[in-house]
Every structure is written in C-alpha cells, then in structure tokens.
Amino acid sequence: MLKDRNCGEIDEKLIGQSVTLAGWVHRRRDHGNLIFIDLRDRTGLVQCVFNPEQDSETHHLAESLRIEYVIQVSGRISPRPQGTENRKLATGAVEILVESLVILNESKTPPFYVNEDVDVDESLRLKFRYLDLRRERMRNNIILRHNVVTFIRQYLNERGFLEIETPILLKSTPEGARDYLVPSRLYPGKFYALAQSPQQLKQLLMVAGVERYYQIARCFRDEDLRADRQMEFTQLDLEMSFVDEDDMMTLLEGLFSSLVENVAPERRFNQPFPRLRYADIMERYGCDKPDLRFGMEIADLSDIVAQSLFGVFSGTIAKGGVVKAIGVPGCGKYTKSQIEELIETAKKNGAGGLVPISLGNEAGVLANLTMEHVKSVAAKYLTLDQIQAIASRCEAQPGDLILIAAGDRNRVNAALGTLRTELGGRLGLADPNALAFAFVTDFPLFTWNQEDERWQPTHHPFTSPWEQDLPLLEAEPGKVRGRHYDLVLNGYEIAGGSIRIHKTELQRKVFQILGHTEERIQALFGQLLDAFEYGAPPHGGVAPGIDRVVAILAGEPTIREVIPFPKNQAGLDLLFGSPSEVSQAQIDAVHISVKTDQ
Known part of the structure; x- marks a missing residue:
C-alpha cells in the first residue's frame, strides 16, 4: 500500500518511529520558513511539518500544496513543541517531521469548504456528494451506518437467524404504494415491479x-418524498416461525437496547420499552408515533365544560363531539399573531379552530389563579372553578397557555397532536440526547377509505386479526383488531411488524373484505395461498x-444525511442527473411507447 499507517493512529506511543502516510490536504499554514499541513484520511488528522533545513527540495514542493x-x-x-499541543485531536500531541513528499493528485478548488462544518445549500452538496462525504460529519454518519448494520448482523447471527437474499424484480402486487415498473424485453407487454418489500x-x-430469516433489504416505493422517506430505502427485513407478539417485541427490545449500548453509548434510553394501545395513544397524543420525550398530553375536557355557558363547548358536546386541549408551558405571554399562527x-x-386561554405572563401556583390573570374569548362564559379544573386537567400553571379544540374526536385529536409535536420542537421540550422507545399495539385491522368507499388494510393485508375478533370480520370489519406491533422512537415509526395470517381461507377472506375478486386474488396472491396449503407454520x-x-x-433531521447517495426532496439525483432520457432504441427494445404530458 501507499501508506503503512492511518493518520488517526499516530500517537505518543509511536514517537521516534518512521512512517509513511497518504491522504488529503485538510489545511495548510505557513509560519515563516515552516509549512504545516493537516493531513486527513478516513481515520482522522495528523499534523505534518515541512522544514527547509531538513530538506529544501521537499519544502519547495510543499509550497505548491493546496487543500484537497x-x-x-x-x-x-x-x-510537538511544548505549548503547541492540540488536545482536541487524538493525534494532537505529535507531528510528522516530513522527509519526503509525493503529490499523488492535484485538486481544483472545491465548490464548498470540505474542512469546515458550515451550512451549504443541499443541492450543491448533492451535486458534489463525493466531496460532501469527505466532511467529518458526513464521514461519521456513514461509519455509524456501517456500525449499525454490522451490529444487527452479528446480533441476529448469534440467535440462529439466516441471512437470505430475495429478488428485487418481482410481480406487481398492491402493498400500499405505487410500484416502480420494469418492462420486459423478452415478454412484450409484461412488466416486473421493483420490490416494495x-x-x-x-x-x-x-x-x-x-x-x-433476515436480510438488509433494498426496497422501492413510488411515493412522495419527505424528511424520513426516500423512493429507495433500506430496511432490516425479519421473519420468525412459531412466535407470538411477545416473542417479537422481546427480540426487538433486546436488539435495539444492545444496538444503542454498542454503537451510541452516549445516548440515554428507556427500558423496558412501554407497550401502548393504539386507541389510547390517539387520545393522548393525536398520532400513532408519539414523541414520548416530553409530556404535554392531550386532555379531554368534555365533562368539565359540558354544562358551561360557552356554546362552542356545550353545543359541540351535545352533538356528540368532544372538547380537548393541551397545556403549553411558559407560553402565556404569546402575542395575538403567534396565537393566530397556531390557529391556522x-x-x-x-380542526374548526382553537380557543386559547392564557393564564397570564408570570409563573405561579394554580390555587392562586384569579380571573384577572385569565385572557380568553371564553373567559366570561366560564367560572374560575371551571378554568382551574381545565388547567389542572392539562397540567397547566399560571404563565402557561391552554389550546382548546372542539369538534369531531378524530379531527380534534389530529389537530392537537400536530400542535403538540410542533410546539414540543419549537420550545425545546425534547431532550436531544434521549431515546424514547415504545411499542404501539392493537391497531384496527382495517380503515375505511372514504374516497374509494372501501376497506383498506391499516398496515398490509397479511396481518392476522385477533382470534376473538374473527366473528366480526364480515359483520363489523372496522372493529377487528390486528396483531400489529409498531416500534416508535422520538416521534418516528422505526419498525412495523405483525403476526401474519398463515391459513388459506382466512387470508382469502381478508382479501375479499378488501374488495378483491377471486380472479384478482389468484392472480396477485395465488403463490402465497397455494403455499399455505402445504403446512404453513x-x-x-x-x-x-x-x-x-x-x-x-x-x-x-433527515434520512438524506445518512444515505451516501440520496435523491433530493423532489426525487432527483443531482449527481448523475437522473431520471434522464434514454435512447429510442432502448425504448423500442422493451416494446413500450412513451407519452409525455404537454
């Protein structure tokens, strides 16, 4: 090799030894006759010194060096001379007194600083991703990703799992997102689909x-991108026989607890992971992947205000709706414009709107609250006892802001859940060093698609219903619970799983409830139904x-920062310039024609 050690390995134990290193010029500093170069490779930095008294020819060559x-x-x-040590660097106590220099390749001036962690437009970073990946933060992210995947493999291998690759070119089947289609050259008019999973x-x-079984699987879904979604992504795909929900959740908790302890020991996490029912968290947090690093739970005020003189509240409850709220700590001084932003x-x-109640500008004790401190359009219709009961239910104190929504339960929960998440981030309520894991269970097996007027699977059509809910399948499918278990972390769903259907007739019945004809069932899922006839565990x-x-x-903040070559938010690969046009000969070879929107 062109080097016998890595830059980050050079320390005091090696003083006096000769070494050959290779890497990139990270920084250059001229101090009189001496030239200092910070040399960088994947492992870190080390200072190199060029002294004309030691070798004038090498020193002269060093004068031509530029960054990268x-x-x-x-x-x-x-x-290093006493007083010049750099304790921030692992190699900061030593330096290389250079005796020979070879320039292996020159570099143009980079379009952005590689040696500094400065903000750079993402489009520029993605266009020059190979330079972006040289930066310390990005390099550390890629190393972290490697460590995560390596640990997962080791953990599962030690527990008897087999890593097995499965095809990427598959048959198009409905799994919740649009497929990426690949036309077949050998079979005109027919297509493969890139595996969604x-x-x-x-x-x-x-x-x-x-x-x-497990694999680190590449998956493809033609759906809109966002911070935590790419059209091609990587998942740990895992399946076990002869298990129930407790077995799966125990395995997951062990895997992720050990993962954090080994690859991110500086992060704090909760254990055991709480197991929360879907219906409960929708009432308390307004979403199925709550950030549990802070409270500010949604409180139901319906019983407190049902008989109030404020018609917005009492009228909503009389019509079967609910009145719910969140208490926002320290925001009693919010301005009118700030509150209007929250209402929007x-x-x-x-939500139809919000009714804010400000409990004043100063912190205090709830028992000492008076109507003089309260600011709200609803204040003149509510008694002090009612306002104190509302504040107590929301765990609010003087100096806080209460945001109340009235209306349909699902809409109210969703609106307050969004506000909770946004305000939690805005106010810095979540400890950035904490990891709050939780399992979410007992999802409904089906949800009603109002637009298409049909049932659709909450997760996917292969999830088993609870056995005690089987009598409800045909008569009341909306009440059937699925044997799901999602793992959520800091406001994200990081894993979705379930106990599967393993009997042909039950799987066929679920497909029928989802609106599939027998012909379509056989065409899309015949291979799975046939397999279940041969002793599926x-x-x-x-x-x-x-x-x-x-x-x-x-x-x-986004998964793009931990993917080596991601697409941007618009689904474009700025490095390669894809998607791109292809030649007419290529199009003709797969027997398709292209229609472009004018």
Whole structure:
C-alpha cells in the first residue's frame, strides 16, 4: 500500500518511529520558513511539518500544496513543541517531521469548504456528494451506518437467524404504494415491479422451514418524498416461525437496547420499552408515533365544560363531539399573531379552530389563579372553578397557555397532536440526547377509505386479526383488531411488524373484505395461498427502517444525511442527473411507447 499507517493512529506511543502516510490536504499554514499541513484520511488528522533545513527540495514542493490535494508523506514521528499541543485531536500531541513528499493528485478548488462544518445549500452538496462525504460529519454518519448494520448482523447471527437474499424484480402486487415498473424485453407487454418489500417472499421462506430469516433489504416505493422517506430505502427485513407478539417485541427490545449500548453509548434510553394501545395513544397524543420525550398530553375536557355557558363547548358536546386541549408551558405571554399562527396550523389539520386561554405572563401556583390573570374569548362564559379544573386537567400553571379544540374526536385529536409535536420542537421540550422507545399495539385491522368507499388494510393485508375478533370480520370489519406491533422512537415509526395470517381461507377472506375478486386474488396472491396449503407454520415479522434508525442516532433531521447517495426532496439525483432520457432504441427494445404530458 501507499501508506503503512492511518493518520488517526499516530500517537505518543509511536514517537521516534518512521512512517509513511497518504491522504488529503485538510489545511495548510505557513509560519515563516515552516509549512504545516493537516493531513486527513478516513481515520482522522495528523499534523505534518515541512522544514527547509531538513530538506529544501521537499519544502519547495510543499509550497505548491493546496487543500484537497492527495499526497503521500514519509517522515519521523516527533512530539510537538511544548505549548503547541492540540488536545482536541487524538493525534494532537505529535507531528510528522516530513522527509519526503509525493503529490499523488492535484485538486481544483472545491465548490464548498470540505474542512469546515458550515451550512451549504443541499443541492450543491448533492451535486458534489463525493466531496460532501469527505466532511467529518458526513464521514461519521456513514461509519455509524456501517456500525449499525454490522451490529444487527452479528446480533441476529448469534440467535440462529439466516441471512437470505430475495429478488428485487418481482410481480406487481398492491402493498400500499405505487410500484416502480420494469418492462420486459423478452415478454412484450409484461412488466416486473421493483420490490416494495420482501413481504410475500419472507412468508414463503417460513413455509419453506427456514424459521429465522433476515436480510438488509433494498426496497422501492413510488411515493412522495419527505424528511424520513426516500423512493429507495433500506430496511432490516425479519421473519420468525412459531412466535407470538411477545416473542417479537422481546427480540426487538433486546436488539435495539444492545444496538444503542454498542454503537451510541452516549445516548440515554428507556427500558423496558412501554407497550401502548393504539386507541389510547390517539387520545393522548393525536398520532400513532408519539414523541414520548416530553409530556404535554392531550386532555379531554368534555365533562368539565359540558354544562358551561360557552356554546362552542356545550353545543359541540351535545352533538356528540368532544372538547380537548393541551397545556403549553411558559407560553402565556404569546402575542395575538403567534396565537393566530397556531390557529391556522390547527385548521390545516382538520380542526374548526382553537380557543386559547392564557393564564397570564408570570409563573405561579394554580390555587392562586384569579380571573384577572385569565385572557380568553371564553373567559366570561366560564367560572374560575371551571378554568382551574381545565388547567389542572392539562397540567397547566399560571404563565402557561391552554389550546382548546372542539369538534369531531378524530379531527380534534389530529389537530392537537400536530400542535403538540410542533410546539414540543419549537420550545425545546425534547431532550436531544434521549431515546424514547415504545411499542404501539392493537391497531384496527382495517380503515375505511372514504374516497374509494372501501376497506383498506391499516398496515398490509397479511396481518392476522385477533382470534376473538374473527366473528366480526364480515359483520363489523372496522372493529377487528390486528396483531400489529409498531416500534416508535422520538416521534418516528422505526419498525412495523405483525403476526401474519398463515391459513388459506382466512387470508382469502381478508382479501375479499378488501374488495378483491377471486380472479384478482389468484392472480396477485395465488403463490402465497397455494403455499399455505402445504403446512404453513404460525409466523410473524417486522421491518425496521435502517435509514431512520441511523438518522435518529446521528441526530440528523433527515434520512438524506445518512444515505451516501440520496435523491433530493423532489426525487432527483443531482449527481448523475437522473431520471434522464434514454435512447429510442432502448425504448423500442422493451416494446413500450412513451407519452409525455404537454
């Protein structure tokens, strides 16, 4: 190799030894006759010194060095002069007294600073991603991702799992998102689909007797992008036979607890992971992936205000609606414009509006609250006892702000849940060093699609219903609970799993409830139904998202920061310039025609 050690390995134990290093010029400093170069490779930095008294020719060559030049140096490891040590660097007590220099490659001036963690427009970073990945933060993210995947493999291998690859080119089947289609050259008019997930394949592996399977799987979904979603992503795909929900959740808790302890030991996390029912968290947090690092839970005020003189509250309850609220700590001094902004947010998320109650500008004791401190359009219709009861229910104190929504239960929960998440972030209520894991269980098996007027699976059509709910399947499918278990972390769903259906007739019945004809069932899922006829074992699985897990551990706001070559928010690859046009010959070869919107 062109080097015999890495830059980050050079320390005081090696003083006096000769070494050959290779890497990039991170920084250059001229101090009189001496030239100092910080040399960088993947492992870190080390200072290199060029002294004309030691070798004038090498010193002269060093004068031509610029940042990001690729060089090789040879020299002796020496302690830095007293008082010049850099304790921030692992190599900061030593330096290389360079005896020879080879310029392996020159570099143009980079379009942004590689040696500083400064804000750079994301489009520019993605266009020059190979430079962006040289930066320390990005390099650390990629190393963290490697460590996460390596640990997962080791953990599962030690527990008897087999890593098995499954095809990416599959058949198009409905799994919740649009497929990416690949036209077949050999079979005109027919298409493969890029796998949205290996769902049916891993179930077939259970029928095959594998019992414990996993893979680090690439998945593809043609859906709109957001901070935690890419059109191609990586998940840990896992399936086990002869298990129930407790077995799966125990495995997941052990995996993620050990993962954090080994790859991110500086992060604090809760254990055991709480198990929360879907219906409960929707009432308390307004969403199925709550951030549990802070409170500010949604409180039901319906019983307190049902008989109040404020018609917005009492009238809503009389019509079967609810009145609910959150208490926002320390925001009793919010201005009119700030409150109007919150009202608009609530309206965008389904609420008719908000009724704010300010409990004054100063902190105090609730028992000492008087009507003089209260500011609200509802104040003259509510008694002091009612306002104190509302504040107590919301765990609010003088100096806080209470936001109340009235209306349909689901709309109110959704609007207040969105406000809770936004205000929690805005006020810094969530400890950035904390990891709040929780399982969410007992989702409804089906949800009603109002637009299409049909039932659709809450997760996917392969989830088993609870046995005690089987009599409800045909008569009241909306009341059937699924054997789901999602794992949520800091406001994100990082894994979705369930116990699967493993009997043909039950699976067929679920497909029928979802509106599939017998012909369509056989065409899309015949291979799975046929396999179940040959002794399919009870089985369950889960699919944690690797990108989301790494992003949370790295403290990054988007998964794009932990994916080496992601698409941007618009789904464009700015480095390669894709998607791109292809030649007419390529199009003709797969027997399709292209229609472009004018």
